[in-house]
Amino acid sequence: MTNDVSDWWRTAIIDMEPGRIALRGHEVQDLIGQAGFAEMIWLMLRGERPDPRAAKLLEATLVAAVDHGPQAPSIATARMAVTCGLPLNNAMASAVNMLGDVHGGAGEQAVELYERIDAAGGPDAVSDEITRWRTEHGRYIPGFGHRFHPVDPRAPALMSLVERAERDGIVTGQFRRIALTIERHLAETASKPVPMNIDGATAVIHAELGFPAPLARGLFVLSRSVGILAHAWEQSQQGGRNKGPTPPRYRWTYYSDG
Numbered sequence: 001m002t003n004d005v006s007d008w009w010r011t012a013i014i015d016m017e018p019g020r021i022a023l024r025g026h027e028v029q030d031l032i033g034q035a036g037f038a039e040m041i042w043l044m045l046r047g048e049r050p051d052p053r054a055a056k057l058l059e060a061t062l063v064a065a066v067d068h069g070p071q072a073p074s075i076a077t078a079r080m081a082v083t084c085g086l087p088l089n090n091a092m093a094s095a096v097n098m099l100g101d102v103h104g105g106a107g108e109q110a111v112e113l114y115e116r117i118d119a120a121g122g123p124d125a126v127s128d129e130i131t132r133w134r135t136e137h138g139r140y141i142p143g144f145g146h147r148f149h150p151v152d153p154r155a156p157a158l159m160s161l162v163e164r165a166e167r168d169g170i171v172t173g174q175f176r177r178i179a180l181t182i183e184r185h186l187a188e189t190a191s192k193p194v195p196m197n198i199d200g201a202t203a204v205i206h207a208e209l210g211f212p213a214p215l216a217r218g219l220f221v222l223s224r225s226v227g228i229l230a231h232a233w234e235q236s237q238q239g240g241r242n243k244g245p246t247p248p249r250y251r252w253t254y255y256s257d258g
């Protein structure tokens, strides 16, 4: 057994000594008042300061995913948690835990799928790769479909920013073309419209900017945390105790299985 504990935690993220804090090699006092929050997220995750136009594109994804109202499971959970007497941090943690493969976290799989299609040759490979994806994961394609919106207004807004960034030479647009081809493929083959959703569109930007797939989910969590906090705070100001997902006058459907 060694007594050497000098290597217990290793990190390239932060260096500190009494009176000094340096983040990714930048003195914190040089960042404060100078770096925007999206730029800071980029610096922390990737160790370099981004082109401001790339940071702006990342910021657009953070703005877009902020909130989707109390019908979204994450937001409803935050509000319910507060009525059960939980403080803001517990309400936020409960709500963030609702974000997964089906709600708000599908960006991770969407980036994976886009990258797979890209590696297989780009838009021409969409049909074959979707078949392969379905064999492995089932019929739902991540980043597409919405139970509320026939067209998720966040997706075309984000996609037009990618188009502009492509014209400005900030991204290649290769993942935008792949996602649009998937959307067309689903429109031709599904029984109902399966539009690109917020997860699919933010995944395009994350892939275009070179973020690894798991970070797409982490970035959605960062964004949605803002809406979660706002709703938890608002609910705490309104009061309300022990509210469930529906008003008491609504009943679930009971059936006898005996």
Ligand SMILES: CC(C)(COP(=O)(O)OP(=O)(O)OC[C@H]1O[C@@H](n2cnc3c(N)ncnc32)[C@H](O)[C@@H]1OP(=O)(O)O)[C@@H](O)C(=O)NCCC(=O)NCCSC(=O)C[C@@](O)(CC(=O)O)C(=O)O
Pocket: 065, 067, 068, 071, 072, 073, 101, 102, 103, 104, 105, 106, 139, 140, 141, 142, 143, 144, 145, 146, 147, 148, 186, 190, 191, 192, 194, 197, 198, 199, 200
């Ligand atoms: C999102 C939803 C469950 C919706 O389902 P729906 O209820 O509309 O459709 P279902 O009744 O399940 O299916 C009806 C017919 O469409 C076919 N169909 C549907 N989706 C299809 C698809 N992706 N690929 C192929 N086919 C599809 C299906 O195969 C069936 O075909 P058929 O059997 O022939 O009748 C579904 O799309 C889905 O799992 N997507 C993949 C996961 C995903 O991307 N998650 C992120 C969603 S964004 C989000 O979470 C953030 C949010 O926006 C949330 C909010 O607020 O809600 C916010 O900001 O908080």
